[in-house]
Amino acid sequence: MASDLLHQIRLHGAIPRHIAIIMDGNGRWARGKGLPRTAGHRQGMNAVREVIEGAVEAGIEILTLFAFSTDNWQRPRVEISALMGLLTVYARQERAELVRQGVEVHVLGELDRMDAAARRAVDTIVDGTSGGSRMRLNLMISYGAREEIVRATRLLAERVAKGELDPSAIDDDAFRAELFTGDQPDPDLLIRTSGEFRLSNFLLWQLAYTELHVTPVLWPDFSRKELFSAVRDFQRRERRFGRVRAG
Ligand code: IPE
Numbered sequence: 001m002a003s004d005l006l007h008q009i010r011l012h013g014a015i016p017r018h019i020a021i022i023m024d025g026n027g028r029w030a031r032g033k034g035l036p037r038t039a040g041h042r043q044g045m046n047a048v049r050e051v052i053e054g055a056v057e058a059g060i061e062i063l064t065l066f067a068f069s070t071d072n073w074q075r076p077r078v079e080i081s082a083l084m085g086l087l088t089v090y091a092r093q094e095r096a097e098l099v100r101q102g103v104e105v106h107v108l109g110e111l112d113r114m115d116a117a118a119r120r121a122v123d124t125i126v127d128g129t130s131g132g133s134r135m136r137l138n139l140m141i142s143y144g145a146r147e148e149i150v151r152a153t154r155l156l157a158e159r160v161a162k163g164e165l166d167p168s169a170i171d172d173d174a175f176r177a178e179l180f181t182g183d184q185p186d187p188d189l190l191i192r193t194s195g196e197f198r199l200s201n202f203l204l205w206q207l208a209y210t211e212l213h214v215t216p217v218l219w220p221d222f223s224r225k226e227l228f229s230a231v232r233d234f235q236r237r238e239r240r241f242g243r244v245r246a247g
C-alpha cells in the first residue's frame, strides 16, 4: 500500500530533493483500450494530479514533469491541439488545489511557440500559484535539452560580445544559470514510464549524475504507489559522483 511505502521512505531518510519524470505511454495506454490517443492524454492528467499530491506528501522540494517536447510539435495537428486544450483545462481546474497544497508552478520551455490560449493558460497557473512554498513544480512544455544548451550558449556569447562577460569567467555555474532551470539543484532521481530506456532530449545537462528509474507502467496508470517505489529504489542506490566510496 502507498501509505506503507511512505512510512518506509521516512524510516530510510535520504528523500530526493528533486525528482524529474518523463511521462510516457499515454498513446499506448489508449491503444490498449481501443481508445483514441487523446483519451490517453486526458487520463494522464489524473496521474499528474496524483503524483503532485504524492510528491508533496513525501516532502519532495522540486518536481519536474516533461509534458511536451520540442519534437512533439511534429505530431499530428489534432493531437497537438488536444494536448494544448488539456493544458488550458488543467490550468483552470487545478489552480486552486495547487495553491491549497502550496505548490508553485513554473512553466519552462520555448513558450513563444504556443498559441495565445495556451500561453494565457500558462500565465494563469504561474501567476495564480506564485508564492507556494511547499513544492516547486516545473512543467516542461515545448522543451528540448539540446535547444536549451544552445540557447544558454547564445546568451553567454551575447554577454561576451557586449563586453559584459569575460570568457574565462564561464564556468559550470555561469552556464547553469542560463538554463531554464537556472540555479535549481539537479534532479536526484529521474523516472521514465512505459519501459523506454532513453532520455528523448530531456535535461541533458542537469542529469549528469542523476539516478535513473525506468518502470514499465504506462503514464496514465502511474500512481503514488509507483512514485514511492521509485523513491525506495533510489534510497538503495549508492551515489558516488565519480569518487570512491567513503570509508
Ligand atoms: C506521453 O505519451 C505524452 C507526450 C509525449 C505528450 P505519448 O503520447 O508519447 O504516448 P506513447 O509513447 O505514444 O504511448
Ligand code: IPE
Binding pocket: 022, 023, 024, 025, 066, 067, 068, 069, 072, 196, 198, 200
Ligand atoms: C518524451 O516522450 C517527451 C515527453 C514525455 C513529453 P516521447 O514519446 O515524445 O519520446 P520518444 O518519441 O519515445 O523518444
Ligand code: MG
Binding pocket: 024, 025, 026
Ligand atoms: Mg511516447
